[in-house]
Amino acid sequence: MPVSTAITLQDTLSGEIRRLAPLEPDQVRIYSCGPTVYGPVHVGNFRSFLFVDLLVRYLRYRGLRVKWVMNVTDVDDKIIRGAAAAGVPIEELTERWTNRFLEDAEALGMTRPDVLPRATEHIPQIVALIETLIERGHAYRTDEGSIFFRISSWPAYGKLARLDPANLRVGERVEADEYAKDDVRDFALWKGAKPGEPSWSTSIGEGRPGWHIECSAMSMAHLGPSFDIHTGGVDLIFPHHEDEIAQSEAATGQPFVQTWLHCAHLQMDGRKMAKSAGNIARVAELLERGVSARALRYALISVHYRMALAFSDESLAAAGSAIERLDTLLAALSAYRQDVVDEATPGGAIEAARRAFEEALDDDLNISAALAGVFDLVRELNRRIDARALSTADARAALDALLDLDRVLGVMTPPAPSEELPDDVAGLLERRAAARAARDWEASDRLRDELAKLGIAVEDTRDGQRWRRSPEAIRA
C-alpha cells in the first residue's frame, strides 16, 4: 500500500490537490522533460528544471528517497537543421550543448538528476514500444516508412489538455504532405529515413524516433510503466504530454503517471520567454554580465511554480539583495561571541520557522510562504544579535538551522572558515585589527579599501571586525 506523505501537489490531469503517496514506499520516482540540445538553454527553461530541483531537494529533506530522471533530447528536426547549418556532425552539436546545459545547471545549484538518458541511446526501447503499439492496433505505417499513433484508437485523448480532439485547429502550420497520415491529428512515432538525416536500421524499418515516443520509452525504461511524478513546462501539456499518456497507456494498459506537475512560463517584457519570440536570457551571458548565480537561482525559484513569473533586471536585483541579507546574517552568527547561558527562546524561534517552512512547502510547494518563514527568523535572529540576547552556542545552532533549510533552497553561502582565506587577505585583516586596536582610523580605512578590492567586505561590530565575501555585483 502506498504510504501517504504530508506533501500535497496539484495534479494537472485531475486538477486535484492530493497527498503524495509514492507507489513504492519511500521511493519517489520523477521524470522531467529536459532540454533539446540544439543550442543554449535559456533561463525560462531553467525555471521549469529548478522547480523540480526544489521539489527533489524538499522530498529528500523530508527523508524520502527520490529517483529523478531527466531526458536529453539529442535527435530531432532542430538538431538536424542546426548541425547541417553549422556543418558539424550531430553528435558534435549535441555534445557541445549538453555540456553547456550541465555547466549552467551546476552554476545554478541544480541537483544533478540521477539519470540523464539520451534518446539516441534508447532506440531499442523506442522500437519495442512502437512494435507493441502496432501489435495492439494503435499505430500504423505509411508508405514512406513512417509510423503514426492513431488518435481515434484512444478515446481519452485530449483529457490532460482539456481539448476536444474534434476541435483541434489542425493543419494550419502542418506540412500536410510531408508525411502522409490517415488523420492530420495523428502524431509521428517514427519518422521514415530521409537523405541527409540520421537514421537507425531497425525491425520497424529505417528511420528515427518521433519526439514524444522517447519520453515514454525512457521514463518507462528507468522508472517502470507507472511512476509518481512527471514534470514539464505548461507548454508541454499539449501535445507532448497528451501524446505520452496516449502512447504509454495504450502500450502497457497501465496508468502512466500518478501526478502531472506543470510549471508556468517565465515572462520577460510581459510575454512568455521563448527563443522564437526573441526575448530570452541565457545563464552564461547573465553570469558574464556579473549577475550572481545564486541571485539568478533565487529569482527563478522564489515564486510558486504554477504562477507566471516576471523576469527582469529589477527581479534579479531584488533577489540579490535578499540573498545578501541572508549571507550577512550567516556571517554575523558565525562571528558572534557572547558568554551567556544558552537561552531556550532562540530554539523556539528556530522551531517556529522550521514548522512554517515545512507547512508551506507541504502545501504544493508554497515557496513564498516558506521564504516568509525564513525571513521571519532572520529578523528575530538579527534582533537578538543586536540585543546580545544569544549565547555563542545559540548562534551556532541558529546558523546550523539556517544551513539545514538551505539544503532545500540552495541559495545561501556558508561562512568560510578563516583558515580558508588566502594569506594576503588574512594578513590584511590582521593588520586592520591591529590598526583599530591602536585607533589608527586612517590605516584602518585604507586597509578596508584594499580588502574591498580583493572581494572582502569588512564590517566593524561589537564582536570585532567581521568579514564576508562581497556580494557579487548584480549588474556589471
Place this chain on the structure above:
RNA sequence: GGCGACGUGGUGAAGUGGCUUAACACGGAGGUCUGCAAAACCUCUAUUCAGCGGUUCGAAUCCGCUCGUCGCCUCCA
C-alpha cells in the same frame, strides 16, 4: 473561434469565508547604534485587495457580469 490561468501597495508576492484595516522580500522616507562606513534594529510607506452587482451576521477570499493581461489549441520548459 475553443479551452484555461491570472488581476492584491512604488515593485515582486502570500493569504482563498471571521485570528488579516492584508505575511514576506525588494525599493523609498525618518530614526537608533557607530571614529567613519557597512550591517542591523525601530517607525512610516494598500481603511484596501481590477470594476460593478449578489450571497452571508461577516468576503481580498463564494457566485454572476464587465473590463484587462497572459497562456494553450502549432515547434516550445
